[in-house]
Structures are given as structure tokens and as C-alpha cells.
Amino acid sequence: MDTQSVIELLESRGVTVREVASIVLRLQQPYNASLTLADCEESVRHVLGKREVQYTLHTGIALDIMAERKQLPEPLQSILERDESLYGVDETLALGITSVYGMIGLTSFGYLDKEKIGIIRKLNEDHRRIHVFLDDLVAGLAAAASARIAHRGGESAGSAKLRRPDA
Amino acid sequence: MDTQSVIELLESRGVTVREVASIVLRLQQPYNASLTLADCEESVRHVLGKREVQYTLHTGIALDIMAERKQLPEPLQSILERDESLYGVDETLALGITSVYGMIGLTSFGYLDKEKIGIIRKLNEDHRRIHVFLDDLVAGLAAAASARIAHRGGESAGSAKLRRPDA
Amino acid sequence: MDTQSVIELLESRGVTVREVASIVLRLQQPYNASLTLADCEESVRHVLGKREVQYTLHTGIALDIMAERKQLPEPLQSILERDESLYGVDETLALGITSVYGMIGLTSFGYLDKEKIGIIRKLNEDHRRIHVFLDDLVAGLAAAASARIAHRGGESAGSAKLRRPDA
Amino acid sequence: MDTQSVIELLESRGVTVREVASIVLRLQQPYNASLTLADCEESVRHVLGKREVQYTLHTGIALDIMAERKQLPEPLQSILERDESLYGVDETLALGITSVYGMIGLTSFGYLDKEKIGIIRKLNEDHRRIHVFLDDLVAGLAAAASARIAHRGGESAGSAKLRRPDA
Secondary structure (H helix, E strand, O other): OOHHHHHHHHHHOOOOHHHHHHHHHHHHHHHOOOOOHHHHHHHHHHHHOOHHHHHHHHHHHHHHHHHHOOOOOOOHHHHHHHOOOOOOHHHHHHHHHHHHHOOOHHHHHHHHHHHOOOHHHHHHHOOOOOOOOHHHHHHHHHHHHHHHHHHHHHHHHHOHHHOOOOO | OOHHHHHHHHHHOOOOHHHHHHHHHHHHHHHOOOOOHHHHHHHHHHHHOOHHHHHHHHHHHHHHHHHHOOOOOOOHHHHHHHOOOOOOHHHHHHHHHHHHHOOOHHHHHHHHHHHOOOHHHHHHHOOOOOOOOHHHHHHHHHHHHHHHHHHHHHHHHHOHHHOOOOO | OOHHHHHHHHHHOOOOHHHHHHHHHHHHHHHOOOOOHHHHHHHHHHHHOOHHHHHHHHHHHHHHHHHHOOOOOOOHHHHHHHOOOOOOHHHHHHHHHHHHHOOOHHHHHHHHHHHOOOHHHHHHHOOOOOOOOHHHHHHHHHHHHHHHHHHHHHHHHHOHHHOOOOO | OOHHHHHHHHHHOOOOHHHHHHHHHHHHHHHOOOOOHHHHHHHHHHHHOOHHHHHHHHHHHHHHHHHHOOOOOOOHHHHHHHOOOOOOHHHHHHHHHHHHHOOOHHHHHHHHHHHOOOHHHHHHHOOOOOOOOHHHHHHHHHHHHHHHHHHHHHHHHHOHHHOOOOO
16 A cells, blocks of 8 residues: 555545645645645645555545445445435544644644535535545545645744654 | 533633524524524533533633733743644644534534634634633534534434434 | 444444443443443443444444455455554544543543453454454443443532533 | 753653653554664654644643642632543543544553553652643653554555655
């Protein structure tokens, strides 16, 4: 399992690193005018390199795919088909992604999941497929990549000593 | 320690149950047209009756008050005075409130903390006082009260058997 | 979806309410000598009545069952077959159960998952089936039911006024 | 704010990096026989280099110190003096440390907080001071440092390609 295969998995579900990066840019540019799309892509790729992020994406997307193929046991199959508003397992899973850069990503996650910017909206409006998990997971991924940029900005502003390669 | 004293504590910091309830109404009315401000006030009071919510509010507000009085040890005093954007302890604490009605409240919390509706905005713009914790805690409280209403709506719609007094 | 069907789902995977209750009794008896197994069973049933707990159990157990039937897409199928020690999605899901009674259940969850008391150990040693999720979910369930009892004990000790039916 | 000042803060409260590392060694040695105390010290220092970990430690320890000096507003002062078993803010804060290496650290945190190994036990039995927060924070720190070691072991075992300097 590596970063490239999780990127391919996302692409097979209609999500590119660039689209996630453009959400990150929109979230972080107000705080950092010199930020580029390439910086944001690098941050998304870095988050996608984390093992627990890869595991979480594989699990959530597998559930979406099996729901599409009507392979899930009931009552789970019906719950995911209806995209039950009280079903919170998708948000819980996303927390496992958001939290890799600390609790600071929590706010951005909730905001994105409600505002449904960019690819998150497209996933939500794609009625040919089931994306119960994927929209939350993409929101979590964008939130984590944003938090990573925020941490680095803070650090470089605060103290050169703290500008570590492993923030 | 009881619900009334935590309500008085909130009022002493400029937050009324009614103002929190009006945020809840704004969040939940799209899903439930017959919802009233009184329903939302009842839900906020219910959340405020939970012991861990009371403990969390007492702790966060104590930190705000002591920061105002410059009684905190350094470097914490300076961090709170600057309302450091990377300081995430306020969001972590709010999680302790939001989660009393499950993970479903997480999204609303993030949204509110970013959009700063109603009293949350007022707290944020009040420069005579320090509200590093309180704006997050109020967002958490409104999110939990919204989640509680969402759960009850879902339950009554789904099955009368599930309409419990203790959702 | 109701409490009875989730109890039947647990039984089909080898877990009874009584076995979960006996873990709760072991955790809480040191603090409350008059506690009975029947009290603990009632608390487990109460937690199982929560919608998000039901959703979480249905999701996690579906993943276990599909892994057993080799129906999951790769690489997820292989990860669950190996019960990869770094796979943390099961713990993340359990957090969705534990947190319904606040953060206080967190400690008990971690303790149970490490010590593997009673039915949790049996699940772990059952090599005919896959229980990647179920052992964590049962630990989460027992932790939540324990936290609920702790809250009520604290409340009745503290103030009769607080002894609510909906703690 | 830097790693050295948070190490000095911990030492002023009776906790050394070496003592935390010895807990990490005890947790991880069963899985990795060649692990040394120096490896564990390095991991603890790495976790202590994270900004959100530093912020969390400064906040929790400030609350302990102010409780000792009887400087907290009531009812918080009395709650911390009694070390109220239902007070869960200390566990919530610890979650902010544990989660920097993903949810995998959650189990170890709960286990340590219940079993109170090494310095955690000493803090708990020190009746001259108040350590409501510190014992949880040290458990969170040891859990995060353990999770970091587990992640690296898994990675190097799994694939050399994944052995990154910034796991």
C-alpha cells in the first residue's frame, strides 16, 4: 500500500489531488497570500502518505462501492442508499483523517462538510453513484492539508528554529 | 453544581440561552419547518443539564476570565491574549460538548466556528474581554442542541417506538 | 431499526448483552458495591437503544462479515485478514460509541481493548471468524455503559435533583 | 515557545523525558525486542516538538498549578481539589495529544490512565500537589510516542519506501 495507489483509488471515484488542493487553497489563501496551488497539492500528497489516512480512505470508499453494488447486509445497505442524515459513521471516520494534524483541522472539516465547496459538491450531486463516505473523507483530507499549511505558516512566522521538515 | 448556575455563568459572560437557541433554530429550521425558538431553548437547557457540559464550560470560561485578569502563567497568558490561530485547545474542549450527542454534531460545530453566527460573532468582536474559549464552547453547545433536535426528528419520523424521553 | 435487532445481530456474532454487562460489572463494582448484573444489563440495553450506536455496530460488523466472506475489495480484504496492528479504523469507530456518554468512557475503552476481559478475549481468540471491528466495538459498548453508571452514581451522590431518567 | 521550555515545565512538575520514555519502552518492547530507552526518549522528544502538544501541556499544567495555589474561580477550584471522578476535561485534553499520531494511540492512553505505570502512579500518589491534568497528559504523551514507534516499525517492516523521516 502506498501513496500512489490511494491517489488512483480517489481518481477512480472521481477525485483528483488537484481538486482537493484547490479547496485547500481557498481555505488558506486569506491567511497566506503567497500560497500556490502547487504548495497545496504538495500538502495533500503529504497527508495521503500517512498510513492511517490511507487505511481510512480504503475503508470508507469500499463501503461506498459495496453500497453501489448492493452488496452490503441489511439494514446497512438501505441506510447508505438513503444517505440517512443521522448516520454519523462517515463523520467519525473523517475525524480519523482530520486529526492527523491535530484538532485545528476540526473547524475546517465541519465548514467544508456543510458548505460543500468544489469537488465535495460534485460528489454530493452525483446521483449515479453512492458517496456517503467519500464527501466526508475529502472534506477531512482538505481540512488536514489546510491544518498542515497553517501549522507551517505559524511556525515559520514564529521562529525559524521550529521550521522542521516534519511538521 | 446545577443547570441554573451554569446559565448564570454564561450570562455573566454575555451569552443567554435565547441567543444560543436562535443559532440552533437557524441551523435546524431548514429540516423542520414547525420548529420554534421555545423548542430550541428547551434543547439548549437539556444539553446544559449534562454534567460534562457543565464541567467543560466552567473550565473554559475560567481560562478566559483568568486571561483577562492576567493571572495565567506564561507563556499561556500571551498565547491567549494574542488568540493564537494555532492554539487548538479551545476546539478540543468544545469536542467534549459536541460529542454528547454523538459525532453528528461535529459538522455543525465546525460550520458555526467558521461562520460565527449571532452571539458567536459578538463574542469574537468584543475587544474589551477575552473569549478564546467561549466562542468555541457556544458553537459546541449550539451544535449539540441541534444534533439533539435532529436525532429526535429522525426518531419520531422513523418509528414511534423510538421516541424516547432520553434521546 | 431497533434495539432488539441490534441485540440479535450481536448474538449472531457470539456476543450477548449479559456478557457485555459482566464486563461493566467488573469495571464499576469497585466504585459501587451494591451494583448488580441486572443494573449493568439495563445500562448496556440503554446504550444499545441509541441510534448512532446501532449505526456504528451495523457498519463495523458488516465489515467483519464481508471480510470473512472475502467480499471486500483489495487491499482492504488483506488488511482485515491480517488484523494489521496499525489499522486504527476499528478504534476510530469505537470512539463513536464510547463518546455517547462523554469523554469519561475513553479510559475504560482503552483499558478493555488492551486487557481483553471476558467476551472481548473470546472474540480475539476465535480464529474461525474475523472480528477486527467487533472486539473494539464491544469494548466501546462496555465503556459507554460503565460511563453511564458512573454518571448516575455521581449524580445521585451529589444531588437528588440531578438524578434524571435521561442522564 | 520551544521543546526545551516544555521539557523544563514538565521537570518543574516532577516529570522527566526519561521517565516517560521508560513507559513507552514497556509498552512497545513486546512488539520490538531491539527497541532501546534512547529510541523511546527520541520519540518522546519528537512528540514534545509538536506545537499542539506544547499548547496542551501548557494549558493543563497551568490549571494544575492554579488549583494548587487556590487561584481558580469556584466551582472549578473545588472540583479539581476533590479530583472529581466524573470530571473528564483532563481526558479530553489528553486526546489532543494522543491524536497527533492517529487514533492508534487511543488504546494505550486508556490503558496507561487506568494502570498508572511508573511516573503516572507517582503523580497520582503525590498528595502535596495537584496533578488532575498532568497524569492524563503524561499518559497521552507516552501513548503518542508509542504510536509513533509502532507506525515506524510497521512501515519499515512493510516497505522501505515508506520509511519516511516524518512519519
